[in-house]
Amino acid sequence: MSKQLTPKSSKKQSPESSKNLPPGLQLENVDDRIMTLNVGPQHPGSGHMRLIIKVDGDYIVNCDPDPGYVHRGEEKMAEYRNYITNIPHLERPVIHDSCNILYPYCLGIEELVGIEVPERAKYLRVIAAELNRCVYTQYWLAIYGIFLGHSTMFMWPAGDRELLIDLLEKMSGARVTHAYFVPGGIRNDVPANFEDVCLRQVNYFEKRIKEYAGIFYDNPILIARTKDTGVLSREDAIRLGTTGSVLRASGVDFDIRKKEPYDVYDELDVHSNVMKAGDSYARSKVPWLDMLESCNIIRQALEKMPKSGGVRTKLKPNPKGGDDEVYRRVESGRGSLGMHIVSDKKPQPYRLKISVGSFRNLIAMPYLLKGEKLGNMPAVYWSLNYWPVEADR
Amino acid sequence: MGTATGIIRALNSGIKHIAVKRFTLRYPEQKLKFVGDGYQYDPTSGVGIAGYKGRHILFHDKCTGCNLCSIACEGIAEAIAMPKVQNTWKQNKKSIMPQIDYGKCVFCGLCVDACPFYALYMTNDYELSSFTKEGLIYTPEQLAVKPQVQQDSEIIIDKRGARHG
Numbered sequence: 001m002s003k004q005l006t007p008k009s010s011k012k013q014s015p016e017s018s019k020n021l022p023p024g025l026q027l028e029n030v031d032d033r034i035m036t037l038n039v040g041p042q043h044p045g046s047g048h049m050r051l052i053i054k055v056d057g058d059y060i061v062n063c064d065p066d067p068g069y070v071h072r073g074e075e076k077m078a079e080y081r082n083y084i085t086n087i088p089h090l091e092r093p094v095i096h097d098s099c100n101i102l103y104p105y106c107l108g109i110e111e112l113v114g115i116e117v118p119e120r121a122k123y124l125r126v127i128a129a130e131l132n133r134c135v136y137t138q139y140w141l142a143i144y145g146i147f148l149g150h151s152t153m154f155m156w157p158a159g160d161r162e163l164l165i166d167l168l169e170k171m172s173g174a175r176v177t178h179a180y181f182v183p184g185g186i187r188n189d190v191p192a193n194f195e196d197v198c199l200r201q202v203n204y205f206e207k208r209i210k211e212y213a214g215i216f217y218d219n220p221i222l223i224a225r226t227k228d229t230g231v232l233s234r235e236d237a238i239r240l241g242t243t244g245s246v247l248r249a250s251g252v253d254f255d256i257r258k259k260e261p262y263d264v265y266d267e268l269d270v271h272s273n274v275m276k277a278g279d280s281y282a283r284s285k286v287p288w289l290d291m292l293e294s295c296n297i298i299r300q301a302l303e304k305m306p307k308s309g310g311v312r313t314k315l316k317p318n319p320k321g322g323d324d325e326v327y328r329r330v331e332s333g334r335g336s337l338g339m340h341i342v343s344d345k346k347p348q349p350y351r352l353k354i355s356v357g358s359f360r361n362l363i364a365m366p367y368l369l370k371g372e373k374l375g376n377m378p379a380v381y382w383s384l385n386y387w388p389v390e391a392d393r
Numbered sequence: 394m395g396t397a398t399g400i401i402r403a404l405n406s407g408i409k410h411i412a413v414k415r416f417t418l419r420y421p422e423q424k425l426k427f428v429g430d431g432y433q434y435d436p437t438s439g440v441g442i443a444g445y446k447g448r449h450i451l452f453h454d455k456c457t458g459c460n461l462c463s464i465a466c467e468g469i470a471e472a473i474a475m476p477k478v479q480n481t482w483k484q485n486k487k488s489i490m491p492q493i494d495y496g497k498c499v500f501c502g503l504c505v506d507a508c509p510f511y512a513l514y515m516t517n518d519y520e521l522s523s524f525t526k527e528g529l530i531y532t533p534e535q536l537a538v539k540p541q542v543q544q545d546s547e548i549i550i551d552k553r554g555a556r557h558g
Contacts, residue, residue, distance in 0.1 A: 081468040088469050088501040152407060159416050163555065166425070166548055173432045173446040173515070179501040187506070188441030191428040204550045214406035220399035314439040 034061055039377070041069050047389035051365075051381070055374055063369040065362055071392040078352040083109055083319050086349075088179050093356070093390040095176045097136040099128045099168075100332040101354075101390075102181040104339040107262055107328040109183035112321035112343050115313045121185035122263045123305035127198070128171060128180055129330075130294040130301075131164050134205070136333035137287045138164070140385065144284060145216065147378040148225055153216050160208045163201045170194060183319065185312035195302055206295040209288065217285055226280035230368035230380035233278055240364045244335020244357045245290065245385050249275050249282035256331040268300045280376075283383035287333070318347040334358050334385045358391040413554040423546040423557055431516040432502050436509045446500045448518040449493055451536040453482060455512035458489040465507035472497035473504060478533050490533035495521050517542050 033056055040050035048069035054062040074093060078086050090105055091098035103125070110117060117125075138161040145153025165175050171190050172178035180187055216222055232242070237250035247254055255272035257265045273289035275282035321343030329338030335357030342351040361384045368380050418425065427445035434441045463473040475489040482488070491504075491513065505513055518540035523529050549558045 084503065085465075085468040088499055088503070162416070162418075163548065169445065170428050171443065173444055173502065174500060177499070177501070179503070187502070188432070188434075188443045191443045200550055201548065201555075204555055211406055215403045218399060219403040220396040221403075223399075310440070312440050 033057070037374075041066075043388060047387070047392070049388040049391075051377070053369070053374070053377070058373050058375070060369050060372050060374055060377065063366045065365050067359075067362065067388060067391050069392070070389045074393045075352050075354060078349055080348060082347040083183060083349070084315075084317075086352075087182060088177070090354075091177055091179065093354075093393055094136065094332075094334075094387055096139050097132050097333045098177050098179070099125075099132040099181060100136075100330060101337060102179075103129055103262075103330045103332075104328045104337055105341070106181045106183050107330070108326045108339055108341045109319070109321070111326045111328065112324055112341060113183065113315070113319045115184050115315065117185050117263075117313060118310040119264075120189075120306045120309040121311040123301050124171070124186055124190060124311060125181060126264055126268070126301045127298055127305075128168065128178070128186070130298050131168050131171075132178075133333045134291050134294050135161055135164050135168065137291050140287065140333070140382075140387075141212075141284075144382050147382045148222065150216065150219075150222070153212070156208075156212065156215075160205060163205045163208075167194075167198055167201055170197065182312065182315075184315045185310075187312070189311045195305075199299065199302055202295050202298050206292060209291055212288065217288065223281060225376070226284060226379050226383070227277075229280045229372060229376045230283075230383065231277070231279045232283075232364060232368055236367065237278065237364070240367065241360050242335075242364050243360050244331070244333075245286040246283055246361050246364065246383075247335065248273060249286045250278035251276040256329060256336055260329070262328070262330055264301070264304075267304065268297055270297060280379045280383040283385070287385065320345060320347050321349075329355070332357060334387060334390065335361065354393055356390045356393065357385070358387045361386050362391055414556040416555055416557070418546060418557040424542075424544040425557075426544045426547050427517045431514055432505060433514045434502075434505045434508065436511070441502070441506065444515065445517045445519070446502045446515050448495070448516050448521060448531070448540065449491075449505075449536055450514050450516050450539060451491060451533055452512045452514075453478075453480070453490065453533070453537050454484075455510050456482075456485060456490050456533075457510055457512070458485045458487045459510070460489075461507045461509065462491050462504035462513055465504050469501060469503060470497045470499045472499075476533070491536070492530065492532050493536065494530045496526055496529040516540050517544060 034054050037053045037055055038050060039053055041048045043049055050066040052064040052066055053060055077089055091101055094101050138157040142154045142157040168178060169175050172180035232250050234251045237247050237252060251274060253272055253274045257270045258272050271293055273286055275286055323345055325342040327338060327340045329336050337357055338355040340353040341349050344350040365384060369377060372380060429444040432441060432444040432446045460475060463475050466473040472494045474492045476492050478488050478490050502515055505515055546557045549556055
């Protein structure tokens with residue numbers, strides 16, 4: 001324990017002043033008062049992870065996140081399976097956001113193999129990815145509600161998520177782990193009246209999530225708990241390498257859909273939501289604003305989508321890449337999600353490296369929790385948009 | 394906005410929902426309706442047909458015992474085995490057909506994509522629970538049975554909100 005990390009509240013007592021106190025009231029040394037607290041590894045919301053927190057009374061002196069409890073070796077596993085067989089495995093780290101985690105993989109292999117995706121498939125991919133982003137964010141928001149003791153905010157997003165899961169199930173045939181994206185397009189075309197159903201349910205969904213403002217975001221109790229806790233300045237956000245909603249809540253306008261558009265995002269009007277405060281409140285609000293933006297993108301994509309046409313370019317059963325490597329990244333529910341695929345003319349990738357937003361946001365956690373009250377820990381921790389299973393891969 | 398008004402507004406947005414119908418799906422009584430008869434795949438065009446990815450259905454008169462579904466499942470779930478069947482079919486010289494272990498299957502549907510003879514599709518049946526592990530292993534004879542499903546509930550959106558009905 002280093003001496004510089006003394007929290008705001010505990011003024012170190014000099015030996016002279018403690019001598020003047022009557023016996024029995026002598027204050028102990030600062031180092032003796034610090035208690036180590038293990039938060040976890042059983043996680044109340046998602047996969048397992050542990051926070052080793054050192055507290056001085058109610059204040060956090062030091063926080064050491066300890067991820068790795070749900071490491072599955074996805075990257076190593078991918079080296080033994082061919083490009084198509086990897087698809088159901090690679091979506092396991094984030095089953096709620098499975099379209100977005102497959103997106104960079106498919107984009108990378110299309111570049112390696114050199115195939116073009118049909119126009120209609122590109123739009124359907126955007127729709128599926130945006131629906132999946134909302135599904136993930138709703139789940140995240142539900143857990144954020146229950147972390148702060150707001151039971152209604154657990155029930156509402158969990159229920160409204162059903163509207164979008166129903167749409168994804170009509171598209172892909174599965175409620176989670178869709179295995180819908182493949183290199184070359186998507187697995188199947190949408191059913192006949194999908195456009196109408198999608199528009200109706202997305203419009204209703206948008207109306208519903210606007211109601212969250214009254215009960216959650218404008219609620220004085222939430223504001224009191226999250227405002228000015230865990231403030232991450234603009235410079236620190238860039239220096240620590242955070243991404244996604246955490247970066248945008250600190251005032252950096254960075255959205256890969258806008259800065260490096262992939263597929264048809266350059267033809268759509270994408271607006272990225274930025275807040276300047278950088279506290280837990282801003283970090284909890286930016287994903288909600290992103291969901292409203294996703295509804296806009298889905299409506300635009302439904303309008304511009306070609307009404308007919310192929311959705312999948314046929315691939316050989318065992319596609320092979322050249323002696324090449326490729327890095328593609330997309331904006332997932334948790335920020336930038338990149339995949340580096342190295343190919344050595346074999347049907348399997350030589351190396352597959354996944355760079356995930358969750359892990360990059362986790363790095364900011366010790367800096368944010370230092371000097372905070374222990375009661376603010378859940379509010380800061382879950383606002384980082386961190387998913388343990390994805391971070392461990 | 395003061396604290397009191399904020400709290401009253403938050404309570405009010407919850408109270409409004411007394412008049413709104415409940416969205417909950419009452420599961421064993423109501424069951425969600427799916428698109429079509431389950432996920433299918435057309436090997437000539439190379440594109441699937443949208444549908445729910447539930448339990449498989451195997452057409453004995455089309456299966457040739459070519460092992461392609463079993464090979465597709467290798468490295469994913471390894472749920473498909475190829476045992477011998479009693480009946481003999483003209484197109485199936487080896488008399489082997491897929492047997493699927495639903496304790497392992499992840500319902501990705503890539504075995505359906507692998508079948509070039511229109512013999513293996515998926516159905517809307519998802520109620521596969523069993524008291525024993527052996528009960529989850531479906532033999533080729535069990536896979537040939539067309540499931541009886543009664544699913545008719547849909548999401549209805551009207552002025553009073555969304556509900557299942």
